[in-house]
Amino acid sequence: MPDSGEVQPVRGANPGDSQVRVYAVAPRENANPDDIVDGFLEAMTSDDPGFSTARKYLTARAAKSWKPEQSITVLSTAPDREPADRGADPEIQGRAYPISGRMIATVDARHAYRANSPVEYAQAIHVVEETAPNGKDKEWRIDSLPPGLVLGEADFLRNYRSVNKYYFASGEDWLVADPVYIRQRQDPVTRMDPVTQTVKALLEGPTHWLRPAVDSPFPSGTELRKGVTTLTTDDQSTLKVPLNVKADRFGGEVCRRLAAQLLVTLGDLPSVRVDQVELQDVTGGAVCRLGKGQAADFEVVRDTEQDETPYFVDDDGRMMALDPGGKDVVPPEAVPGPLGRGVVRLGSVAVARDGARAAGVSKDGASLHVASIAADQEQLPAVFRSSAAAGAAHEDRLSQPSWDGRGDLWVADRAKGHQRLVVVPDGTGKWIEVRTPWLTEDTRVESLRVSADGVRIALLITREGRTTLQIGRIERENGADEQVVSVEDLQAAAPRMESVSSVSWAGPSRLVVVGREAGGVQQIRYLQTDGSTSASSVLPGLNGVLGVAAPYKETEPLIAASGNDGIVRLMPGANWQPVVKSGTGPVYPG
Incomplete structure (x- = not known):
């Protein structure tokens, strides 16, 4: 010194x-x-x-x-x-x-x-x-x-951090998250900074698992111009991306869609703020520009400014709505329509992404009903019934339903000898049995949650007495008479957990999971869909969790049902707070 x-x-x-x-x-x-x-x-x-x-x-x-x-x-x-x-x-x-x-x-x-x-x-x-x-x-x-x-x-x-790349759902105009890992700092091999690494990873195309369900609009062989290792924004937060292809190969709508992919992808990086992307051709000329506001048109959840409302089922089998997340706890209210009046006693519910309709499974698990929750209406006939024999237990009938961003409704029929996944197009059409080659007689789907993009499905599956969390890829093909829907290539999303009891989507590629590791106690934690996690992902403890629901936006509270405390919520940066003394099946739209 x-x-x-x-x-x-x-x-x-x-x-x-x-x-x-x-x-x-x-x-x-x-x-x-x-x-x-x-x-x-x-x-x-x-x-x-x-x-x-x-x-x-x-x-x-x-x-x-x-x-x-x-x-x-x-x-x-x-x-x-x-x-x-x-x-x-x-x-x-x-x-x-x-x-x-x-x-x-x-x-x-x-x-x-x-x-x-x-x-x-x-x-x-x-x-x-x-x-x-x-x-x-x-x-x-x-x-x-x-x-x-x-x-x-x-x-x-x-050394590495998770980043979501984004690709278009096959035949659709919305983006699907594809998580990958890049270096936190400069990559030792390519010498690229994190922004350039992320752009390079996007241009390389989707991961092998996601590829069959998404589209990439840019021409094959599209790469960053040779020698580019650093990409920085200008004083107007515009990122200029030099590519190795001629303008006539990726102009027009193709350029616009690629720019949207880049904008949404780079939004995951905390190290850079990108308000606009300019794509340049091999000569350095600008081909197209796209701003954040225009890119939002391609996101699957577009109205992100509106508060998300959580729901649950009360002791009388009625569907109840909770206050979206104010500081003070407001008593819940029954939703308009037959689901809130208790015409059919409900065991579980799901809310469409637009918040106008909901689906409810009867208390005995035998039937699935769809009705408006924005206006009163008469009770409609069931859109699907379990094939379970009379007198079957509730757990051998229908699971809690789930809506995808397309407006289609999903449910699992757990009838012994007739296990199957079913999708109801638009919640009102003729139901379709989903192709599930992995669903054998000794396999049971306890519950399901479909992602907002309709490309991935989270499944709680029981085999040999153990319930695990699996992520499946949803593929759709146009058949001769009706659409053919299948769930393929299941991947373990929480392999270090000995058992999982509840799961909810918490954004584009993140899940909230309730489960326990071998020899451990029950815990609630965030996981990526690829199964990766971090020490900071474990949430504050809560006893006897029966179900959990996460919002799409991180600013809204997490909702859970506890056997000890009823319906509780977890505001960002706070502890669990009681909301209702009793209730089951908390859900957010989806």
Whole structure:
């Protein structure tokens, strides 16, 4: 600490880049094999450009062939390096170091995160002696290693962040979220900043799982112009994106739709504010411009300024509406129409996205009814009935229904021997049985929630006594007589939870889940649809949660039904607050 000299101003660090950073350290001269392996594992967690320091731990041949961008293996903790097999002759065979851990996810070359139930991970890093650059001495170096990067979850979340790319639902004019992971800072391989990484990931196309259900309007081979590693906005918050294609290949509506994808996608990045996008062709000329207001026309939930109203079912089987979220608790009111009058005692309800209609399943689970909740009307006949035998238990009949953004109504019939998913077009048309090749006799759909975009469905599925959360892809085809609807390619969304009891969509690609991990207590937490999470995603504790409902906007309260406290709400930044002493089945529109 100096005690003399002049005072000099020091520029403060950027507050947006205050996270811990790891700087790689090159191998020291004559380092032993243990230090070589440990140093390399540490260097993989750094932001070193091109992973150049990490490559110094490899033989010349391995350094050229190693592709850290190929994949990421995510372990629950940093990989364990076990002692080398001392029985082998190091002069002839080198030394093999077992690398182990609990694998919880993988990330592919398209940046798609895929969670899995924790499984044992076992690989090896092999070191040999290689002639040093001076041509005389020998140094230990790694000549064989696992593919891509191997990171503990903490290091992965420190270096990468989740971003939603957006693509158009097949044949539609609204966008669907496609979550991927990009580097928090400059990408070591491409040298791109987060904005440029995000644009590049969007232009690469949708992830393999989502591809069959979405469209990409831009021409095949569309990329950023060669050499672009930084994209910044001008003083009017306009982002100019130089592409490698001629204007005549992506002009007009194609350009406008791509600009909308970019605007909505970049809205997920906290590091940049983009109010307008300008797409440029290979010559640098502007092809089209699009502002935030115009891009909003392509979002599936467009009226985001209107308050979202939560609903629930009271003890008399009536559908009740809650105050949208004022500071003071306001007593609930019965909705207009037959669902609020209790003409049919209800067990569960769902509200259409426009807030004008609702669907209710009868208390015994036998029938599904649709009625207006904006005006009074007579009770309408059931739009669908369970095929369960007379006297069947409620849980062997209809599930709670769910509406998608198209205005179609979904429900699961859990009748033994006749399990099926059903969709009712527009809530009034002839019901269609959904193709579900995975729905076998020993599989039971406990509940379902369809995303606002109508492309994804969250399912609570029970097999062999365990209830898990699965995300399915909804595909639609025009058949000879009617539309063919199927739910394909189920993916585990909460594989680390031993059981899940309730789920709700909480925005474009986020879910609120009630469940418990093995040996743990019940918890409520946010999850991405790809199964990724963070330590900050766990919500304040609440006892005996029976159901949960999340709004599309983060500014509205979370609503839950508790066996101990009735209907409660969680305002942003607050604790759970009682609203109604008793009630079940809380829902927001959807």
